[in-house]
Amino acid sequence: MELSERKKQILKRVVEDYIALAEPVGSKAIAQEMGGSVSSATIRNELSELSELGYLEQPHTSAGRIPSPKGYRLYVNELMERRALSPQEEETINETLHSKLAGLDNVLSRAGQMAASIVNYPTYAVTAGRRELSVKRFELLGVDERSFIVVVMTDDMSVKSQLQHSPLPFDASRLGDLKNLLNTHFASHTREEMSVHLMSVSDQLSPELFLVLSKAVEYAREVLEEAMHRDVVTAGTNQILKMPEYRDIDKAHELMTFMVDNKENLPIPEDDAPLKILIGPENVNEALHDTSVVVASYDIGDGMRGLVGVVGPTRMDYATVTARLSYFADSLTRMFGKNELPPQSEDDKSKQ
């Protein structure tokens, strides 16, 4: 059943007033906002119907109304004006993007921090699950008779390297052969396949060279593992303390601890929708039953996506958050696409 236009207007005002003031809103306030075209009594009737329909709730009999999750949902779907960012807002976001991404630190956590500073809510950032990666190219560089450098370039063109030490001295002139062996038999293979191959060559090599080889393979496995590993990073959790619904220190502590110690359970939508809003109990996780989450995904090239999410009370400023977060995610997509990104250190690449 479709609500009357007036009911929608009223619902909209309840939601927006409540978002702005964090206090139950009464009939009088709404009547006033509507310019005196109707009296507070009329509003009262409408409000009570909206309550019956489940869009509004009443903390107690003699209080005003607050939106129910259902009410927020309708608001978000139909009533909310998708506002455009002001030039200043865009400016601020762009500045944040450019100044901070210039840092050498890894993009994932930066993205989270940036988002937090942009929306003023706690945020989280996630590396999208990656397809199975493999090594595209190996290099071995001799350092001395017991140490060498392994360089691994993965599928997605990120490069990592590490100094390795061998307990047995080896003949550095053989590193070239080993490198070829690696590139022919270990590149383009999954981690499991690499392990299997490793076993099968164990008797074709002298012990010291086999040691070198296995160190290299082991390192490659680690690199792949880390690159594919889904990482969640949170930022701005202290914003929680500024929100009236978390005036209660125990509630605040609970949510905060959840965001810090339980990050993996923050919502990670499977589909690639650019923006997803989860209101209160729509969150699968109990701990988020009276929070809302807005998650945006951005494209990081190579067909993979990153996620940034915003966590707040159900009384979140959806209009602002969605607008800013979308803009932010789009900017990230644009940057990755055009490769406008400033020179990255290799961890950047592997962690996106």
Next chain:
Amino acid sequence: MELSERKKQILKRVVEDYIALAEPVGSKAIAQEMGGSVSSATIRNELSELSELGYLEQPHTSAGRIPSPKGYRLYVNELMERRALSPQEEETINETLHSKLAGLDNVLSRAGQMAASIVNYPTYAVTAGRRELSVKRFELLGVDERSFIVVVMTDDMSVKSQLQHSPLPFDASRLGDLKNLLNTHFASHTREEMSVHLMSVSDQLSPELFLVLSKAVEYAREVLEEAMHRDVVTAGTNQILKMPEYRDIDKAHELMTFMVDNKENLPIPEDDAPLKILIGPENVNEALHDTSVVVASYDIGDGMRGLVGVVGPTRMDYATVTARLSYFADSLTRMFGKNELPPQSEDDKSKQ
């Protein structure tokens, strides 16, 4: 003027009771603790003298006493029993150390997180300022006519690498020459010297090769910069919310924000003392005037040191914190020394 033995005993009990209960302690409680050997009236006289001497404070006339910073100081210097860790405690710490350090993520932030979980207070971890580093060795690896990999091994044997793209196609067979050029003229030099050298060779090379060279040098500069950059990481800040002195949400928020956004201003002692305790106003920074900080330093080899600090109310459990933190720092030193550390990714090395 030296305090009488009894005064010291009384002070000790006030401090320890207050640490345990977070409530002003009265004469009666102390009398009881002392086994009835003296009456509460006697204690009262002593307490009032201790107050006059500045070791104790009174929240209001009819309340018990709490230690002043001066009182804590005396306690820490003379009265506190440096307790040894129980085998269980050691076990827990060792487990934390081994399980968590095995992760691939960077040691610095791990150390902070581990410390936080060990002491149950918010912590911070700092890379000690490093001596000027330089590049020990360059490598260039061709990928295609427009891209190549730079590998940089620094002074302290950490290796980093990155894929680079050149707008102009270049002749890959010349990379060997460039590499030699890099190793002869840019290795072992400071960042500034590298920049100067770069200018001076600009006319000895074709534009496309110069571009490659400068990309390599630029990358090396970044690597050095990052490696030398002093980084501060905080962890466990949500522990603040569990402490009675931060029941007031605004105070909690303030301290938390300070620790997150102002980390650089957390105390970083210059001397290499293994353990340093800063009580309340002893902290230079105003924001820490009613917190105490315990900082331990550990040896990360190569003559450099890392720091882990614990932040808490002045009513911090100094005995436990110092014991655990010392043990933790010593363990880190030991691990780095023996190189017991599990295989590290290169960022580990560069961020310690």
Next chain:
DNA sequence: CTTAGCACTCGATGGAAAGGAGTGCTAAAC
């Protein structure tokens, strides 16, 4: 020097009373 005794201070606790915002209902007006 120690201690029992006692008056005094001052925060904490817990109603009771007052205030006020907001509702729901009824009956009249449009």
Next chain:
DNA sequence: GTTTAGCACTCCTTTCCATCGAGTGCTAAG
């Protein structure tokens, strides 16, 4: 049949005040 004024009623919030009790400081006696 919708709107609105009027009003009783609910229930939270604030304020005030009395009470309580832990703890002190002082005095005078042991």
